[in-house]
Amino acid sequence: MKIEPTSLPGVLLIQPDVFGDHRGYFLESWNRRKYAEHGLDVDFLQDNLSFSKKGILRGLHFQNPQPQGKLVQALQGEVFDVAVDIRKGSPTFGQWFGAVLSVDNHLQLYVPEGYAHGFCVLSETALFAYKCTEFYNPQSEHSLRFDDPDIGIEWPLDGAPSLSAKDLNAELLKDFPHESLPLYPGL
Numbered sequence: 219m220k221i222e223p224t225s226l227p228g229v230l231l232i233q234p235d236v237f238g239d240h241r242g243y244f245l246e247s248w249n250r251r252k253y254a255e256h257g258l259d260v261d262f263l264q265d266n267l268s269f270s271k272k273g274i275l276r277g278l279h280f281q282n283p284q285p286q287g288k289l290v291q292a293l294q295g296e297v298f299d300v301a302v303d304i305r306k307g308s309p310t311f312g313q314w315f316g317a318v319l320s321v322d323n324h325l326q327l328y329v330p331e332g333y334a335h336g337f338c339v340l341s342e343t344a345l346f347a348y349k350c351t352e353f354y355n356p357q358s359e360h361s362l363r364f365d366d367p368d369i370g371i372e373w374p375l376d377g378a379p380s381l382s383a384k385d386l387n388a389e390l391l392k393d394f395p396h397e398s399l400p401l402y403p404g405l
Contacts, residue, residue, distance in 0.1 A: 221256045224315045227308075228330035229301045230258060231317055232289075236324050245324060247291065248349060258328055260287055262349040267293075270339045270346065275379035277336015278302055278366075278388070281358040282400045285331035287351035295344030296320035297337040298374050304362070304391065305332040307402035312391060314371050332400040334362050338373050360398060361388035368392055 220233040234245045246252065248262070268276065277300065280286075290299060300316040318340070319325045329335045337346065361384050364371065368391060373379065 219252060219256060221258065224301075224317075226301060226303050226310055226313060226315045226333070228328075229315050229333065230328040232258075232326040232328060234324055234326065247326070247347075248289065258289075260351050262289070262351055264350040264353050266348040266350065266354075268346045268348070270344055271380075272339050272342050273375060273377070273380050275336065275338040275364055275373065275375070275381055275385070277385065278334035278362040278364055279336065280304060280332075280334040280360055280362075280400075281352065281355055282360065282398060284352050284355045284358045285400055286354075287331045288329045288335055289326055289349040290319065290329065290335070290337075291324070291326040291347050292319045292321055293345040293347050294321050295339065295341035296322070297339055297341075297344050297346055299327050299337040300335065300371055301327065301329040302334040302336075302362070302369055302371070302391075303332070304334050304399050305402040306396060306399045307404075308332075311402075312369055314369055316371065332402070336364055338375055338379055340374065360394070361385055362394060363388045363390050366390045
């Protein structure tokens with residue numbers, strides 16, 4: 219297994235060991251001991267699956283209070299996955315990192331607590347898996363605009379994405395109530 223840090227602190231790009239032959243392949247998508255040995259020592263409390271069609275964009279979502287760290291991967295298809303640092307006082311506040319996750323490249327992305335998360339579907343369909351460090355709490359859930367010009371995410375989409383009403387009406391980061399944003403550790 220290979221775990222690479224990204225341009226954002228705590229956001230990790232993970233390449234699990236893949237064992238393949240003429241029959242297909244095998245990989246461990248989570249092994250607490252092995253991931254902890256590589257620096258990802260977290261407890262997951264909830265698993266989620268999302269099925270979406272091409273052009274659908276989900277996000278940018280986060281919970282506060284009760285923030286969630288997420289280990290995400292595409293089980294079928296291909297997505298462009300994004301993490302945005304929204305921790306008040308962070309040196310990388312408002313910066314983003316994105317990566318293509320697919321059933322072919324087997325990459326995972328770990329998005330820690332304090333980050334907003336979103337993805338768009340690049341293939342005809344995608345089945346997307348999340349392991350979460352906290353239970354879902356609808357009272358703590360928030361959305362930021364996927365097209366916030368101050369964040370400047372370069373979504374690889376042809377045309378306008380398909381969004382939920384919640385995501386369509388999400389706020390810009392600069393307009394979001396700052397008391398509702400997570401704090402950078404040490405503040």
